[in-house]
Amino acid sequence: MSHSDALAKRNVLILVLAQAFLGAQMPMIFVMGGLIGQSLASNICWATVPISMIVFGSMTTAPWISPFMQKYGRKAGFLIGILGGATGAAISAYALYIQSFGIFLIGSYFFGIYMSAQGFYRFAATDTASEEFRPKAISYVMAGGLLAAIIGPQLVKLTADSYVIPFIGTYFAIFALNAIGSILILFLDIPKPPKPVEGSSTGRSRLELLKTPRIAVAIICGMVSYSLMNLVMTSTPLAVVGCGFSKEIAADVVMLHVLGMFIPSFFTGHLISRFGVEKIVALGLVILAAAGVVDLAGVTLTNFFGGLILLGIGWNFGFIGATAMLATAHTPEERGTVQGMNDFMVFGMVTVASLASGTLMNCSGGSPVEGWIAVNIAMVPFLALAGGSLIWLVKQERLKA
DSSP: OOHHHHHHHHHHHHHHHHHHHGGGHHHHHHHHHHHHHHHHOSSGGGTTHHHHHHHHHHHHHHHHHHHHHHHHOHHHHHHHHHHHHHHHHHHHHHHHHHTOHHHHHHHHHHHHHHHHHHHTHHHHHHHTSOTTTHHHHHHHHHHTHHHHHHHHHHHHHHHTTSSSSTTHHHHHHHHHHHHHHHHHHTTOOOOOOOOOOTTSOOOOOHHHHHTSHHHHHHHHHHHHHHHHHHHHHHHHHHHHHHTTOOHHHHHHHHHHHHHHHHTTHHHHHHHHHHHOHHHHHHHHHHHHHHHHHHHHTOOSHHHHHHHHHHHHHHHHHHHHHHHHHHHTSSOGGGHHHHHHHHHHHHHHHHHHHHHHHHHHHHHSSSSHHHHHHHHHHTTHHHHHHHHHHHHHHHHHHHHHO
């Protein structure tokens, strides 16, 4: 084991713990977002706008927080994200106290700052890793979400009705998670990137990077994998409750979905190393399609649980694969530009998906069942786009070989 991988494994362990503990707030806010939005909004079609604001916050944060980390280091960027999560929890709790939808949206935006910073955990795992260890490092860090998938929904159950105002206690718990979890980040040991020497190359321009086939396809597959997962997951609590099941059942469905997102991470990196990243991304897209088929087959608990578990697994292979593909397609000097650009585009698409989710779910049919069908059918063209781009990339690289 090389010295660099010894340091990388230490950092990966810290990032796994951060993903588990601090990351627990993400399933919590996604379980609550649509349900609270539905109760506070004057128009039911706006129920998922709070979730859209979270993703919009992530999208608008990525372009500046990535260069910030490039200049000041990962630790500083992650602490800013934690501050965003704590601020979002405080504002959201206040919004519930005064029953203000507008202020709740502001709190949701601050959660997006945390969400964006958390998204860079996977990139930070590669900063001190050898080329061979990089896919595994990404995979292990993403696996930390397994504990988050258990901790988050269980905290929702424990705290949702702990005060007279539903869910306000949950936001107090989220504030505490951020306050305590910030200690973990202090133990990271990731050197700051060297400052560019005057006159030295800073890498390709954004346009040149986007014209690089491997970068373009990695971004497209990352966008589609994440946005389709968000499209369906955002509507899931509304669909489950709308079909007559309890909010506790909705939390269980989301919990198993998030388990599906992160359990495969224990071996996704190994699969990428063995079979190649293109095959794993393709498998992820196929599993996402299978999730849609299961969801369309009925609205029993079996369908909800089965479809959402498949949705999580498909996201894992598609998104981790796209991240690994991107990590091998740029130079160290281009890191800040590429990663910021990637997450801006990914979460821009996810923002659109989350907005569309509420509209499709609540306003495209006369019942929750019809809305749920519309949400899942909407996956088809985007899966075709990602699949087509991946096939094109493989053909292009074969021609060059």
